[in-house]
Amino acid sequence: MKTLYIECNMGIAGDMLMGALAEIAPAETVERLCALKIPGTEISFEHSEKCGIGGTHAHVFVHGEEEGHDGEHSHGEHGHDAEHGYHHGHAYPYEKDHLPEHYHGHGNAGEHGHDAGHGHDAEHEHHHGHHHYGMGDIESIISGLPVSASVKENALAIYKRIASAESRVHGQPVSEIHFHEVGAMDAVADVVGNCLLLEAIGAERIVSSPVNVGSGSVRCAHGILPVPAPATAEILKGTEYYSDEIRGELCTPTGAAILTHFADETGARPRMRVDSVGVGAGTKDFPRANILRVFLGEAREISDGNRTAGDETQPEGRDFRSAADEEMFCGSADEGMLCCSGDDSQMDRICELSANIDDMTGEELGFAMERILDAGALDVYYTPIIMKKSRPAVKLSCLCRREKAKAMAEVIFRHTRTAGIRRLDFVRYVLQRESTERDGLRIKTYRGYGVERSKPEYEDLAELARSRDGSLIGMKGEKE
Known part of the structure; x- marks a missing residue:
């Protein structure tokens, strides 16, 4: 079975996953992704290194601005806008200039939905005149893109998952959840991009590791919130995740929504023949390589309720390519x-x-x-x-x-x-099987491994019960 494994040891963000998938997807699909006409948006990929490990960094520019870099948008993420400083149904940004270093989170381009660097009061609109986008606007944009119906369906479902989480966190209907333009378009690019790449890769089964969400706190325009942020925690319900010594926000709402939508299960990397590995690089530097890896190949043993990959106490299974x-x-x-x-x-x-x-x-x-x-x-x-x-x-x-x-x-x-x-x-x-006849009944006898037991054939026993207008109970006469 064609299986994709997503390793989230440094969390997951939409742009990191997109960078990793771009390394294993067909080149023509990556070119098609870069040419998508998302309003005011440009997508590109470049080589990056983290702790000496090479990977691909995905860039998403909205009107020439990129969330996640120094400047007006430090590392905000689309999906996070509403959860940090939500007010009057609008999403408000991080105030980057007031943040100590450890509040700057994961720092992945296009992630963390906080529209960082706006840092203005609710009455003061961004000097570039950015709009606010609701779910109706997002649905219209995605529906109009030149992608397959399946990509549109998955992308809309993921974005609705983000908006529903924001809605539950803030006690507001989804219709009142709005996102700043840069965060909204950045999220559309990440969500649609990942859906398009996954469709082209064509994995029949997607497995993810437990997600490292990071630790500490993040600051928004109206206060300090714990990691994982409330909307991220909502989206990750039912999924295994953990925190370690890394300070900062490693899992973003968009990354969480994409993962929980597509992943069939969470666990260790399955027993598989790996054909290709993709590495997505984040923006920020940590003592540990800030990367996300994906592994694509053929699973050699499939988990089910009674058997797990690599369980040597169970009969060994194989899948065959020829x-x-x-x-x-x-x-x-x-x-x-x-x-x-x-x-x-x-x-x-x-x-x-x-x-x-x-x-x-x-x-x-x-x-x-x-x-x-x-x-x-x-x-x-x-x-x-x-x-x-x-x-x-x-x-x-x-x-x-x-x-x-x-x-x-x-x-x-x-x-x-x-x-x-x-x-x-x-x-x-x-067990060795032998069939004999006794008192008009066919008797099955099983022997081997120190066991011997016998019982009548069901049809013969049932016919006897019908002829006597009796019950099967007590008639089986099984002998150990």
Whole structure:
């Protein structure tokens, strides 16, 4: 499975993620991103080094100004505007000139939404005449961009996530949340840019590390707030994050919103063959490299509720990129399926085919299970899961013989709406099975690994119960 891992050891900001993704995305997509006609906005990328580590720094200029650099916009971030000095439904900035050094936060270009350096009273508009933008304005701008419907949908959902967090923090409806022009356009560039790059990269699964949010405090026009700032904390609900000795704001609302929208899960880097690594560089310097890394590759083992990547106590799973890979691990398809383990026990080789499904009814899922079993599956079951955007869904799991895997995949595609099926191959321990007949009932007996147990075939037992107008309870007669 094509997997993207996002390493947030120094937090996450929209421009840092955009810089990292630009290193692994197709060159034509990066060129297309730089050519996007976001009103008054220019996007560019340049090489940068942090603690000797090279990476890509994303620049977002709005009317020639860039948040995150010395000058009127120190490092403000779009999403943060309303949360720092929110007043009369408008977002107000940091007062950079009054900040001691440790209040200057992460310092990532285009991040931290505070419209730094404005430092004016509510009645005093910025001398460049910047506007305030509400969600309606943002929706109109994003909807008019020359990007795919999927990019627009994801970008709008992320921006709404930021506005909803601001709304909850300040007790104001979303319609009254407004952002200064530089912060608003900077955020649109970061959000749309990351959505566009992620679409081009095409990861089927996105995993993130726990997020380092930094520590200490940040100052806004109307007071001092703790890290993580209130809106960031709202967005990160349900996500693992932590603070360490780094002083400053490492996770911004925009970075948090992008991450929580796209990430399927949080945890350690999965067991995977890494094909490419991207490094995004921030602006500010810390004792530790101010970078965000992304890893793209093929996951070799997929986490589920009972098995985690690298868990050596569980049967080992593999995904195969070619028939040669498959044969090298499992042997040829026409070899005997059962093999001796050295005593009277046996092992065999099976496949697990799985898919996440969120757009089928219970009746449709039931019929699909019936057809897959009829096609020769060893077992089929559904597991309730929650997918991104908090959508309830099910994970379909089908166990089958290796030689039937392709045919089973065809049946799954025919009877479900999934567009992709994952495959894992296992070697499993099995008990030897023997079938006999006793008192008109077929009896299954299992032996091996110091165990022996028997039970009647269900259909025979059920027919006996019907003939006696009785119950199955107490009739199984299982013998250990």
